[in-house]
Amino acid sequence: MGNARVAVVDGANGYVASNTICEMRRRGIRVKALARGARTRVFEALEAATLNEGEPPATMSDVETFDCELTEERLGIDDFTAAAIFSEPCDYWHFAAAVDLSPNRPALLEEVNIRGTERALRLFVEHSRPGSRFFLISTAYVGGVMDAPTAETWLPITDDTRFRTVYEATKRGGELVFRDFVREHGVDGSVFRLGQVVGSAKTGHTTSDFGIYNFMTNMRRVAHRFPGGDAAVQVAEGATLNLVPIDTCVEWLLALAEVDEPPRIVNLTDRVGVPAPDTVRLIGAGLGMTLRPVTPENWDDAQLTALDRAVATRMAYTGKYLLDRIEFDRGNLEATLRVPDEVCDLGLVERLVAWYLK
Structure with missing residues (x-):
């Protein structure tokens, strides 16, 4: 991903997203950050980002911010604002998600992680310029309870599928929404499944x-x-x-984005937990x-x-x-990047x- 490509990042105030933005800015990548209450929350998250080590990049003020809401159609973004966000080819990073391991809020998790992903994709399809890509940030734990390592493939939900949490189930549901947009609308992009980022x-x-x-x-x-x-x-x-340090996770994410055609699904995990x-x-x-x-x-x-x-x-x-x-196949990661056996x-x-x- 060269300097000519802009990064559009939703959920920009989140832990992995804010650290990724900091590294993007260090590399000269222009960023348009989307979040609820973006004007204040994004810069607070960037200021506190782990990778700053006490000193945010001087170019952080150049990050453009836009309010968005995953529970609203088109993320609550009007045509005028969408035109500004997608004024040129971009890599759209869909980090935004609801993370809750308890079973107490299944409706919210489904609304954000499945329907919210669908709304983000619809906005992307309607407004992105040719040459744009959509990167869905998912979790390596979408495999649920499995006897075999979680494969870097689409994982349909069947009657036999078992999940530890509603979160796992809704993140897999979001992946299947993305799969359908790839097939039906020709969306270019990848699913990046994160391990536990520490x-x-x-x-x-x-x-x-x-x-x-x-x-x-x-x-x-x-x-x-x-x-x-x-x-x-x-x-x-x-x-x-399976724990992956934040600096390693960000390095892998941006290295994958540098590839013209990264694998469709990549598990960003350690070889052995x-x-x-x-x-x-x-x-x-x-x-x-x-x-x-x-x-x-x-x-x-x-x-x-x-x-x-x-x-x-x-x-x-x-x-x-x-x-x-819990084990993960990471053949696509190893075939694309030079990664250590243990992080x-x-x-x-x-x-x-x-x-x-x-």
């Missing part, structure tokens, strides 16, 4: 509060109630967490308590202590990701945990 590999810093950080936040609340406690945590033998039991132990140590991984086969509800139950309650949804060895090890996890919990 802090910087260089500093350990983050502004994210999802995934492993949500787990740590919940455990910190428990540790305040039970200082120095010893708690059991249900973790399957061989379970893994970090062991979930060891990660749980590291988090416990960081909190000054003991978190003991216990396999589901050895789990006994009748033997749980008050502390065990407090932990189990706090991890009712995030805990589902500790019960499987996150337990040493990095320890630094990420130490910084977040300090």
Whole structure:
């Protein structure tokens, strides 16, 4: 993606999106940022972006901002504004999404992650110039509960499909909407599926509060109630967490965009995840308590202590990701880019945990 191509980024105030914009500006890529309350929220997110390391790029003020709302038709953007956004060929980055692992808001998740993706695509089809591309930012966990690694292919939803969360289901639904626009409207672009994006590999810093950080936040609340406690945590033998540092994720995203015809679907994941039991132990140590991984086969509800139950309650949804060895095919990533076999090890996890919990 050369300097002649502009990047249109929705959900621009999000963690990965704001860090991607910062790196785009460092590379001289012009950016048009879309978000709810864009004029203030986008620049606040850019100012706080992890990759800045305390000093945002001097060209950040050149980012153009536009308000958008995924629950409104055409994202609430009128024809005049759309003409300004799509005044030249662009790469449209659809980061905007609702991220909620609980089952409490299925209607909102469907409205944003499926219908919102459809509205963004419709806006793109109606107004983008020839030569434009649409990049859908998805999650590698769209595979749901599977025995095999999640393939870099379209994954239709069948009667046998099982998901850990509504979020996974709606993100897969959004991908299938994109598939239909590719087939029916000839949309050019790709699906980039992200693993769990964590802090910087260089500093350990983050502004994210999802995934492993949500787990740590919940455990910190428990540790305040039970200082120095010893708690059991249900973790399957061989379970893994696929963590990708934000600087690596952004580097991969922009490198893929540099390719004239990137693969249609790419899993941006580590080759092998970090062991979930060891990660749980590291988090416990960081909190000054003991978190003991216990396999589901050895789990006994009748033997749980008050502390065990407090932990189990706090991890009712995030805990589902500790019960499987979740694997991903990344053949398309490796065939397109030169990527290391390992981008996150337990040493990095320890630094990420130490910084977040300090």
